[in-house]
Amino acid sequence: AEVQAFKGEVAQLSLLLDGNGIGQGSLVTTTRRPITVPVGDFLLGRLINPLGEPMDGRPLDVENAEYVNINGNVPDPFSRPIIKNTISTGIRAIDGLLTLGGGQRMGLFAGSGVGKSTTLGMIARNSEADVNVMALIGERGREVKEFMEDSLGEEGMKKSVVVCATGDLPPLIR
Numbered sequence: 546a547e548v549q550a551f552k553g554e555v556a557q558l559s560l561l562l563d564g565n566g567i568g569q570g571s572l573v574t575t576t577r578r579p580i581t582v583p584v585g586d587f588l589l590g591r592l593i594n595p596l597g598e599p600m601d602g603r604p605l606d607v608e609n610a611e612y613v614n615i616n617g618n619v620p621d622p623f624s625r626p627i628i629k630n631t632i633s634t635g636i637r638a639i640d641g642l643l644t645l646g647g648g649q650r651m652g653l654f655a656g657s658g659v660g661k662s663t664t665l666g667m668i669a670r671n672s673e674a675d676v677n678v679m680a681l682i683g684e685r686g687r688e689v690k691e692f693m694e695d696s697l698g699e700e701g702m703k704k705s706v707v708v709c710a711t712g713d714l715p716p717l718i719r
Contacts (some may be wrong), residue, residue: 559717583610588706595710636669666696669705677705683712683717
């Protein structure tokens with residue numbers, strides 16, 4: 546949970562996941578540790594949730610994993626390198642009209658059924674990027690499997706990590 550407010554001695558919390566067993570007046574204690582997620586090459590080709598837990602039914606090989614705080618420090622804007630190198634997405638319409646830089650983040654937002662998944666799959670398979678980190682936020686559960694199998698395919702998954710928070714999860718985790 547994340548603390549949203551205090552009212553005297555009482556903390557109001559927003560839950561990350563379901564609240565099974567927790568109710569009004571429940572005693573909650575802190576772990577005194579930040580939430581961390583494992584990162585490393587072992588995530589390539591995997592489907593994980595926003596907490597870094599596997600969703601594809603296979604265990605994570607976290608033996609040599611580095612753990613990173615999800616509330617990491619944001620780099621000072623003046624210490625970030627200026628984006629100078631372009632990166633090809635493999636889609637000529639995007640490369641010609643919406644040039645992307647190496648290291649740049651990109652968001653793709655549109656209504657349902659207009660081709661977001663198809664476009665993401667094409668970029669994952671055809672771009673010059675070494676690693677794709679794709680976040681599927683608010684998707685229906687069945688759409689995640691379709692995206693991984695049909696849009697990304699085996700070729701796209703080889704260099705991708707898919708982070709998924711389906712629409713049925715609490716807002717804080719999405």
